[in-house]
Amino acid sequence: MRPGTFIRLALVGNRTDAARLALTALSAALAALAVLAALSVLAIQTPPGDPGQHSEQYTNALLREPGLRGGTAFAILLLTIPVLALAGQCARLGAPARDRRLAAFRLAGATPGQVTRVAVLETGLASLLGTVAGLATYLVGRALVHRPDVNGQLALPTDVLPTVPELALVVLALPLVAAAVTALMLRRVTATPLGVVRRARRAGRPRPWPALLIALGVLGAALFEPIRQASGDGLEAWVFGSVFVGAFAAVLGVILGVGWLSHWTGRLLHRYAGSPARLLAARRLTEDPWAGSRTFAALLAALAIGAGAAAFRAGFELREQLEREQNRRAGYDDFSNGQNAFYLRTMDLVDLAVGVAVVIAVAGLLVMLIEGITARRRAYAALVAGGVPRATLGVSILWQVLAPVVPAVLLALGAGYTLGRMLNPDIVTGGDWEPVCRATAELCADPANRDSHIEMVLVDGVVHSPGVPLEQLALLGAGAVAATLLTAGLGVLFLRSSTAVEELRAT
Amino acid sequence: MTQLQARGLVKSYGPTPALRGVTLDVAEGEIVAVTGPSGCGKSTLLHCLAGILRPDAGEVSWHGHRIDTWSEAARSRLRRTEFGVLFQFGQLVAELTAAENVALPLLLAGTGRRAARTAALTWLDRFGVAQLADVRPGEMSGGQQQRCATARALVTEPRVLFADEPTGALDTLTGEQVLTQLVRLAREQRTTVVLITHEPRIAAYADREIVLRDGVIDHTGLGLDAAPLAGGPR
Numbered sequence: 001m002r003p004g005t006f007i008r009l010a011l012v013g014n015r016t017d018a019a020r021l022a023l024t025a026l027s028a029a030l031a032a033l034a035v036l037a038a039l040s041v042l043a044i045q046t047p048p049g050d051p052g053q054h055s056e057q058y059t060n061a062l063l064r065e066p067g068l069r070g071g072t073a074f075a076i077l078l079l080t081i082p083v084l085a086l087a088g089q090c091a092r093l094g095a096p097a098r099d100r101r102l103a104a105f106r107l108a109g110a111t112p113g114q115v116t117r118v119a120v121l122e123t124g125l126a127s128l129l130g131t132v133a134g135l136a137t138y139l140v141g142r143a144l145v146h147r148p149d150v151n152g153q154l155a156l157p158t159d160v161l162p163t164v165p166e167l168a169l170v171v172l173a174l175p176l177v178a179a180a181v182t183a184l185m186l187r188r189v190t191a192t193p194l195g196v197v198r199r200a201r202r203a204g205r206p207r208p209w210p211a212l213l214i215a216l217g218v219l220g221a222a223l224f225e226p227i228r229q230a231s232g233d234g235l236e237a238w239v240f241g242s243v244f245v246g247a248f249a250a251v252l253g254v255i256l257g258v259g260w261l262s263h264w265t266g267r268l269l270h271r272y273a274g275s276p277a278r279l280l281a282a283r284r285l286t287e288d289p290w291a292g293s294r295t296f297a298a299l300l301a302a303l304a305i306g307a308g309a310a311a312f313r314a315g316f317e318l319r320e321q322l323e324r325e326q327n328r329r330a331g332y333d334d335f336s337n338g339q340n341a342f343y344l345r346t347m348d349l350v351d352l353a354v355g356v357a358v359v360i361a362v363a364g365l366l367v368m369l370i371e372g373i374t375a376r377r378r379a380y381a382a383l384v385a386g387g388v389p390r391a392t393l394g395v396s397i398l399w400q401v402l403a404p405v406v407p408a409v410l411l412a413l414g415a416g417y418t419l420g421r422m423l424n425p426d427i428v429t430g431g432d433w434e435p436v437c438r439a440t441a442e443l444c445a446d447p448a449n450r451d452s453h454i455e456m457v458l459v460d461g462v463v464h465s466p467g468v469p470l471e472q473l474a475l476l477g478a479g480a481v482a483a484t485l486l487t488a489g490l491g492v493l494f495l496r497s498s499t500a501v502e503e504l505r506a507t
Numbered sequence: 508m509t510q511l512q513a514r515g516l517v518k519s520y521g522p523t524p525a526l527r528g529v530t531l532d533v534a535e536g537e538i539v540a541v542t543g544p545s546g547c548g549k550s551t552l553l554h555c556l557a558g559i560l561r562p563d564a565g566e567v568s569w570h571g572h573r574i575d576t577w578s579e580a581a582r583s584r585l586r587r588t589e590f591g592v593l594f595q596f597g598q599l600v601a602e603l604t605a606a607e608n609v610a611l612p613l614l615l616a617g618t619g620r621r622a623a624r625t626a627a628l629t630w631l632d633r634f635g636v637a638q639l640a641d642v643r644p645g646e647m648s649g650g651q652q653q654r655c656a657t658a659r660a661l662v663t664e665p666r667v668l669f670a671d672e673p674t675g676a677l678d679t680l681t682g683e684q685v686l687t688q689l690v691r692l693a694r695e696q697r698t699t700v701v702l703i704t705h706e707p708r709i710a711a712y713a714d715r716e717i718v719l720r721d722g723v724i725d726h727t728g729l730g731l732d733a734a735p736l737a738g739g740p741r
Contacts, residue, residue, distance in 0.1 A: 276614045283602040289644075347543030385559050386660070387587025388615060389580070 027087035028130025038073040039162035082298035086364040124179035206259035217250025221422035252258025264403040281399035292499035298361035304416030306354035314466035369491030377498040384499040394492040428461035516565035525551040527722035540713035558582035570613040591660035599644040606640040630658035650681035
């Protein structure tokens with residue numbers, strides 16, 4: 001087949017296919033923007049001389065201080081996780097129509113390999129379109145935002161540019177990765193002239209083993225402080241690496257744990273299902289419990305990070321408060337060295353990133369919901385034709401979304417906060433060696449005998465524990481559940497069109 | 508006694524007319540087959556009679572009450588309580604077991620779970636698929652799925668069953684088996700059946716055959732071209 005024919009076949013389709021292509025391109029554009037932003041931060045040059053010298057042309061310390069730029073770039077790169085999750089969910093949009101189209105290609109004489117290449121090309125081309133649009137947006141945005149203030153300082157690194165090979169790599173590598181992932185996903189899919197066959201292995205009942213991953217993460221975080229105390233100031237890189245791996249394992253455990261939670265809530269719902277809506281939701285949850293892991297992965301990861309950040313914020317706030325009190329007692333009035341304020345500003349940025357991640361994750365959830373409704377449209381249309389109220393189907397979808405998401409959100413918040421709290425130990429103030437008199441006051445006051453009656457004793461300091469940031473955790477949890485509920489409500493609006501009588505005539 | 512009545516039904520999809528003035532009476536307990544070439548308006552007529560679609564013009568009456576003017580909720584309630592609807596394929600909920608699929612209309616009507624399951628098992632047994640009660644549709648053959656769907660359409664003991672090409676996706680033998688059972692049970696229950704088909708052999712099961720062409724009734728009579736099938740109910 002000629003390349004032109006491949007491209008034409010990859011880009012034909014109905015409105016749903018166009019929506020999938022557009023969303024794939026949008027995801028690729030967002031991912032490209034995030035990677036370009038991270039590369040821009042890394043492209044900032046440290047002034048010659050001292051490697052720790054600040055780049056004073058920036059207003060933000062995250063860009064100014066060379067030691068913080070790596071972490072800032074990493075935090076920006078983390079934003080690509082929900083974006084890539086969105087891309088993965090977009091790939092499922094309109095799958096039934098695409099399957100019919102691929103089957104029609106086979107019926108017209110295309111080989112299985114050609115059909116796979118058409119599907120891979122579709123994703124690759126849409127992603128390429130997205131990364132080019134992302135690069136264009138980056139270059140235009142960079143020129144528009146490049147406005148030094150009265151001190152000649154910049155808010156963003158608009159004076160530096162990643163190298164040309166780096167730019168080319170972003171534009172080309174992302175579509176290649178997207179195409180490779182599509183090819184990987186199609187390994188178990190065979191397009192035949194009569195339809196698309198998925199050789200899916202029937203997944204077993206989920207077990208609660210992801211709890212071990214969470215425990216591993218918490219254990220890693222719990223060991224951090226004793227190791228830090230034992231090592232003094234010289235903490236080795238492997239300790240940080242282990243904590244990071246542990247935190248990653250814990251977040252993975254939360255995401256995979258949703259499979260077990262879905263199954264469990266599904267069984268519970270089924271046991272007490274008094275209405276058809278709950279019965280439908282319960283069976284969907286037990287039939288495909290991993291759908292929850294796929295659907296809520298990005299949302300839960302964002303919540304776990306947000307809860308961890310809340311624990312860090314509580315720690316920094318306490319430290320700031322104690323330092324201010326200490327300085328006030330020492331006569332420095334309300335002096336603060338500004339270090340905690342800097343960390344608190346950094347936490348603001350983390351919260352902003354978590355907010356953006358939640359919005360992207362919720363967009364992915366909407367795509368997933370609509371896809372789920374579209375895939376079941378014929379059965380739904382038949383039920384509605386038989387007299388089942390659309391409201392019943394709508395309520396079943398709401399149950400299906402909300403039943404696992406509430407415990408999953410609690411789990412994510414709990415795991416994230418525990419990790420953050422473990423890495424933010426209690427603050428001890430005032431602990432020191434102090435003289436204690438072991439005799440009468442007169443003897444201890446006598447300079448000749450004092451030394452034999454006074455003993456130096458290590459007095460415990462006052463332990464200050466950061467309070468549980470209930471307000472922030474509740475805001476995160478309630479916000480996530482409310483956003484999920486709103487999204488599910490929006491998804492349910494598609495029921496009307498998906499249960500139209502025309503769906504009964506579709507083959 | 509006339510149970511269902513259509514007067515001058517007109518329905519178009521955009522500029523394409525599907526029905527152009529169909530008038531029809533269906534008596535209680537009657538089995539009516541609507542036949543005709545593809546695109547002649549058979550399914551549209553069934554959808555209008557069942558209250559799934561509203562005609563652009565004309566009237567549909569149920570025991571003398573016009574239902575085409577009713578709200579969608581009222582028509583849904585009518586379909587849930589008085590009608591059963593059966594389609595060609597894809598109508599079972601993939602995640603529910605056969606028994607749960609069949610019990611669904613009863614649960615919607617407020618029947619308790621245990622009673623609904625008992626009734627579902629009875630109907631599955633009548634169609635010879637009781638052993639599949641706890642099996643999901645994906646693990647059944649097309650014929651078994653259609654038997655379950657037919658059991659679901661009849662479980663509420665509807666007064667009218669609307670069947671749109673119910674055996675269209677089945678092989679000849681399985682299709683005849685499903686239809687034989689459906690017609691036998693409908694006659695036992697005195698359920699009226701409006702059956703859409705384009706196969707004369709299937710139409711031969713009916714008391715009356717209505718042939719549609721280009722959105723109007725071309726002629727009416729008995730199964731015209733085919734002899735009744737061996738063991739057929741007529």
